Amino acid sequence: MSDVVLRASRFLFLVGNVTVLFYFALTSTFYLFLMMSAALDLRRAYLRDHGELLARFLSSEFLPTITVLVPAHDEAPTIENSVRSLLTLSYPQLEIVVVDDGSADATLDTLVTAFELRPVPLPFDALIPSTPVETVYRSYRHPNLLVGAKTNGGKADALNAALCLAGGDLVCAVDADTIIDVEALQRLVLPFIGSDDAIASGATIRVANGCRVRDGRVIEDRLPHSFLAVLQAVEYLRCFLFGRVGWNRIGGNLVISGAFGLFRRDALVQAGGYARTVGEDVELVVRLRRRRREQGLPAGVHFVPDPIAWTEVPENLRTLASQRERWHRGLTDTLWRHRTMMFNPRYGVLGVFVFPVFLGVEWLAPVAEAVGILSLPAGLALHAVNIPFALTLLLVSIGFSALLSTLAVLLEEITYSRYRRRRDRVVLLAGALVENLGYRQLTVFWRLRGIANQLRGKTHWGTMPRRGFTPARRS
Template sequence: MSAAPILSAMAGGALGIAGVVVVSFFLLFHTAMATLLVSALPELWRQWDLTDDEALAPIMRSEALPTVSVVVTGRAGRLWTTATLRTLLALRYPRHEVVLVHDGEASGFLRTLIEHFDLYQVPPAILVSVPTGPVRGYYRSRRHGKLFVIDKPHTGHADDLNAALNASRFPYVLTMDVSTHLEPQALTRLMRPFLLGEPVASVAGTTRVGHGAHATAPQEVVAGVPMRLLDGVQAVEQLRDRIYVRLGWNRFGGRLPDGGTVMLHRREQLLELDGYRTGVADPERDLVRRLRAALRGRLATAVPTLPDAVAWRLAPERLRLVAEHRAMGHRHRIEELLAWRAAPDASAATTGKRAALVLAVLTLAPVMELLGYLLLVVALLRDGPAAPFVALFLLAVPGYAVLLSLWAVAFEWASAGTLRSWRDVARLCVFAVAEQLGYRQRIMWARLRATGAAGVYLSGWRRATRAGHGPSLTCRPDA
């Protein structure tokens, strides 16, 4: 008996098993996401917007509402920064302050800020509760009593946050990136769980992808469905993965924040934890983890995500930048997983078994997807388009992902009030399909490369990225 048919049969069997594994993996993966979307539904109809309640309208303007410090960190162009500050100073909230950390060279654009906001240097009337790196100067505005600027050399994101935490005076602290644009009602919406006495430790606000006003004023973010394909695809991805799936996690204790999340904390709790830890890839994520561990056993431990439209940002303009951003996020996941794997007991307080399982599945996903594409090519070459695997794979991977995106668009239409017309809905549906045609594969490839890089160069990469954060990927050059 010839060995060739046996080998061929064995190869066919192996391919068949691999195909079943890949398709099952993605069906389970996407079904888990669908389950999270189902659990997001009660969260959506639980919401009660205080700003819409007539009886509470006078309260929302009352000086008796708790005061909030809005802490702005990160880097952007000078026009962008001044535009962000103007928006923040005009937020509709009875009493808040804006603390901006100008983090960079002494020759940065502090001069522009001084001229634009009539800043003057003030003595350091600040209690340093959390040690930070050196600060060059503190500035107040003659024109806007709410504005406070800290000028310091670049020593890392956590250090910026700690400097701002020391300088903030109010009991609630909202942290955000300078490239994020807040809605005028954002503070009232984010304060809702605290105002309604819900047992929460902190609150995470979601950021939606908007679009630039026009070419001559790119620093103005328009809260609406983007026009460009790449922006639109990211808008759909954001709605699905970072808003509604994340909302579903509220039922399971909440999900850790990621880049672009707007966080509202109690200042007292941040000081109890000695502020943000330097030397971690994502200080906000690390802080929420430590906060949960510290508050374990107490009443207010949840860090829920709010579905309300509170913040907008522009998406990176180039696919390469998006891919880099996703690759960085993927490397963080791998690093967290490896840290947990190396010392599960030591990490137990911050990374539970469930979180580790989620990290493992997310880490594995691009590898399985690549395997799926390879099997797809083999199946097409062997049996042509009629091969059962081709249809199964297309249904389980891009097909199911489109379905989930359409659900996210439906949720947005039903709840957030950001889709003004049927054209907006239709455009998002088109973007949901377009996401699977090239964009998804490019992101998968970036994540795969990040997996490889993390495996081979993990220690070297740690040294390179932990020194601090780079410029915001979402920032636009000044006009």
């Protein structure tokens, strides 16, 4: 009897291993495809979007107006710098709307003092339901800065309130702790000029920790001092430089980072604004694309690699764990909410390819990796493991991931080359090589916890303590 059980266990182990191996081969091929697609797109975008035509477009009468929406909740240490950074953005017709979402700290007081805010009885159009905005302030110094104060209703609620105050053709949602490159909006708006179907465009987000900041602007890109943040810097490069750029070519972008993205205001209002979910940025893009597809309207979501925004990332494991867990809960929630799109030809490439890939590659990855990791001791116990082969597979798996990260670093070096210091380049490369030894396994665990928590119905957001940015000394 025990022999039969042993055989059955070994057989099951073999089936599991083959499945994981097959999954690994499939995802690897897909990532390579994304990488090649990204390399081609980066070259084309660089050639097309640089030159004097861009400058001419930017001084055109017909350029759309942009409102930047900034939801702020307990952002006192960073809010002044963030808003200053937004006010220095180089875009001809720009409005900034900050909504203080019932902060317990001095976020609103900081804004009132720093920008000389005065209450204004502005005619308010409640296009989308949100917690009522109690007071609207306008800055005496910067007439294009509006601030709304309301009781806490969550990030999505704050964004919806900001959307009601906005007057631009396009709206750009940014996190209050985000610093945006001065020319970023000029490039982010290009898909709306260069494409008939554009409803949203997203940009590259980089890690702000360690960067030198002056007057709300990043004046020098530097890597963070904390190695945990360096690993996240590598992750961000990999995700944005060829993850999202790669999706561009097949029209499969489903994520516009909540930290920095541009949307058509009318499309956003028609879709009902931001939803109160943990992953509101991914859910919004999916909902927008779905609704417009159902109405037979264009629904292009573009990613522009060039414009850059910087955001503060967690420097301790606890906060990072909470963030990653929340992100994966958000993805799980979105996939579940829009499950009818899965393999549904009515939604075109979105239904038959993008959605299944997000499920199979993005959502399922931690499960597959956990199965792979956990099956090793089980296999050893069953004497069903060919040790040299298993070690090679491990080496290939880790090596392939390191290869992707290294290529992302290389792509950054060849294209934008933001990190000027030799030390930063070496540390970044080291980060790309060791990221898969321990750090990635931790993220697998956190993401699994995200799935479990979502299944248990947890909806909390968690907190992200802000340290503020490193100010650069004036020379």
